[in-house]
Amino acid sequence: MPTGKVKFFDEDKGFGFIASDEGSEVFLHISALPAGTTSVKPGTRVEFSVADGKRGAQAMTVRVLDAPPSLVKLSRKPADEMAVIVEDLIRLLDNIGGGFKHGKYPESSNGKKVAALLRKVAEELDA
Incomplete structure (x- = not known):
């Protein structure tokens, strides 16, 4: 064939x-x-x-x-790099959570940066 x-x-x-x-x-x-x-x-x-x-x-x-290799999977970050990013993200969210416990929202500029970071991490995990 x-x-x-x-x-x-x-x-x-x-x-x-x-x-x-x-x-x-x-x-x-x-x-x-x-x-x-x-x-x-x-x-x-x-x-x-x-x-x-x-x-x-x-x-x-x-x-x-x-099948050809997925370009998305080829461009993914290595798992050890993602571990560091997720650990840093957890620390960042813990700090924001502390502010919420005291009735304070993060500043608008900070909130937008954290939201963008969460979206990027979600995209990486979803790939």
Whole structure:
């Protein structure tokens, strides 16, 4: 069976193209993807069978060999760096909590900085 990489795939339109290792381009319809798969990312290595369609070569049965690595996961901070950031965040929130116990909200500029920091840490944890 030939192999190649997904050149592009439009999930909304339900099709894309595979750049085969032999150098040809093969049409990829969503129906050729494995059961339960609705999309493939560009760069995904696939193995496929080919049939001649109305407009040229068309992939009939596709098997995903390996997906490209997630750019988000590659850009994540190492866990030991996140440990330090979370510990500092806990200290910062403890200080703010002490102010709340005395009936004081943090200053507006400080509150905005803490809120932005919380959002960034949440994004990092969610990646």
